[in-house]
Amino acid sequence: MDHTTSPAEYLAPSALPAQPALPDPLVTFGGGDVETVTDWKQHRRPEIRRAFEHYVYGYAPARPSIDIETKQTTTVLDGRATLTERTIHIAELPADAPSIDLAVFTPATRDTAPVFLGLNNTGNHGVIDDSAVTITDTAAESGLEDRGVASEYWCLEQLIDRGYGLATFHPADIDPDRDDPTDGIRQYYDDLPVPSVAHWGTIATWAWGLQRGVDALSEDRTVETDGIAVIGHSRLGKAALLAGALDERIDLVVPHQSGTGGVTPARDNDQETIAAITEAFPHWFNDVFPAFGGRPERLPVDQHLLVSLVAPRPLMDTEGARDYWTNPGRALDSVRAADPVYELHGETGIVNDGLRSGDDAITPETVGRLLQYRRETAHTLNRGYWDAILDFADIHLS
Numbered sequence: 001m002d003h004t005t006s007p008a009e010y011l012a013p014s015a016l017p018a019q020p021a022l023p024d025p026l027v028t029f030g031g032g033d034v035e036t037v038t039d040w041k042q043h044r045r046p047e048i049r050r051a052f053e054h055y056v057y058g059y060a061p062a063r064p065s066i067d068i069e070t071k072q073t074t075t076v077l078d079g080r081a082t083l084t085e086r087t088i089h090i091a092e093l094p095a096d097a098p099s100i101d102l103a104v105f106t107p108a109t110r111d112t113a114p115v116f117l118g119l120n121n122t123g124n125h126g127v128i129d130d131s132a133v134t135i136t137d138t139a140a141e142s143g144l145e146d147r148g149v150a151s152e153y154w155c156l157e158q159l160i161d162r163g164y165g166l167a168t169f170h171p172a173d174i175d176p177d178r179d180d181p182t183d184g185i186r187q188y189y190d191d192l193p194v195p196s197v198a199h200w201g202t203i204a205t206w207a208w209g210l211q212r213g214v215d216a217l218s219e220d221r222t223v224e225t226d227g228i229a230v231i232g233h234s235r236l237g238k239a240a241l242l243a244g245a246l247d248e249r250i251d252l253v254v255p256h257q258s259g260t261g262g263v264t265p266a267r268d269n270d271q272e273t274i275a276a277i278t279e280a281f282p283h284w285f286n287d288v289f290p291a292f293g294g295r296p297e298r299l300p301v302d303q304h305l306l307v308s309l310v311a312p313r314p315l316m317d318t319e320g321a322r323d324y325w326t327n328p329g330r331a332l333d334s335v336r337a338a339d340p341v342y343e344l345h346g347e348t349g350i351v352n353d354g355l356r357s358g359d360d361a362i363t364p365e366t367v368g369r370l371l372q373y374r375r376e377t378a379h380t381l382n383r384g385y386w387d388a389i390l391d392f393a394d395i396h397l398s
């Protein structure tokens, strides 16, 4: 099987060989060994990427030009943070096409700061209770009116106090979370040069939107060079991981409780299966992926290979020990299975068993570039996670 050919020549899922174990990141689809970073960059990385696009998430359009419109700059948190609101327009699309309303909060005391970029599901004004934050059209249309409802989730004060910024937008800016390819940005790209079954699903669309956020942050002089982290929770964590895998401008990736379609492999996953996720959320993936329901062993890839595309950049997989549906134990296998790609790059991925929990110290001595971190929680994000995430970021972004 060779995945270096054009998408039209890819094999149908039913014709693919069964491979019960997680595929080796350092063996090509054609059976060749990946022995050098050059082999990885020139052959293996691109073929893994294409296989995810073809079989799982779908192909997204090429990087477009963007126009950035600054709407306001003001201060919040008693002057400790600067809020800049920008609208990102996709230059090649008509004026009434979707655009991204990005809110960027940065520490007022610093000229530049590393920034976490993440999709929110409460509207930008859910991040802090402050009337300065605009309730965007998308948020209003989605019925999201409450300010600060997610303040204990984003912990903005804590980020600012530790010298980090936060950039965020609502996923419906780019694609509403519904099984309808015509209500977001995808309707403007129905001429993608690949079979329609392999067109992008909603997760790929959100990831593409995050990449447009990266476009904007890369031009923002208040964002530290090499200081862009991407975070996302659950379905938005799947998108964060995909963006981090595809876009090497992202310096740190934090998929939080991302589960199936995120860090957790499809193989040997007794929680959310491919059949279950594609039945419940058919729009998240492309139209090839459902055919792997009941036969995950025929997938040429699995999620550890998406993690491995992040290499050698740092990745922290944060999980809730009681968040059973995401299958943290199986996610840990995925993180560990990506380690050989870090090693190939001469970087330390896994240190010890690659797992830290609760109040375990996260220091340069105890963690490498690949980590799973667990807390005793169900499906949520809170201050305890941020303490650990910022410790990890302190090691890798400074």
Ligand code: GCU
Binding pocket: 233, 234, 235, 236, 257, 258, 259, 260, 272, 277, 280, 325
């Ligand atoms: C559902 C879905 C998960 C997803 C989660 C979420 O539980 O099955 O795959 O991660 O929603 O986004 O909260």
